[in-house]
Amino acid sequence: MNTVGIRELETHLSRHLARVRYGARLIVTEHGRAIAAIDPVETPNCVEWARAMVAAGRAQREDRRPQGCRLPAATAGGALLRRQ
Numbered sequence: 746m747n748t749v750g751i752r753e754l755e756t757h758l759s760r761h762l763a764r765v766r767y768g769a770r771l772i773v774t775e776h777g778r779a780i781a782a783i784d785p786v787e788t789p790n791c792v793e794w795a796r797a798m799v800a801a802g803r804a805q806r807e808d809r810r811p812q813g814c815r816l817p818a819a820t821a822g823g824a825l826l827r828r829q
Contacts, residue, residue: 748772748779 747769754761754773765771765785773781798804 748774750774751780 747764749761749771751773754771761771761783765783768785770785771783772779773783795804
């Protein structure tokens with residue numbers, strides 16, 4: 746489970762919300778005690794979709810972000826995907 750302190754959340758809010766966007770559930774802590782949870786509105790299955798695309802040969806793993814892509818699909822290991 747992913748935990749984040751209030752100060753860390755405030756300092757790096759965009760980074761943590763990006764994690765939530767990709768399906769992570771964050772537990773917010775105050776002095777080590779859980780006080781809130783941040784869940785994605787819809788659990789994206791982009792990781793499963795991306796893996797299926799790679800397995801079908803319709804996409805391949807990419808080590809960098811494709812140009813012109815605002816929000817690339819990422820795998821659990823963090824690698825990006827691109828269409829062939």
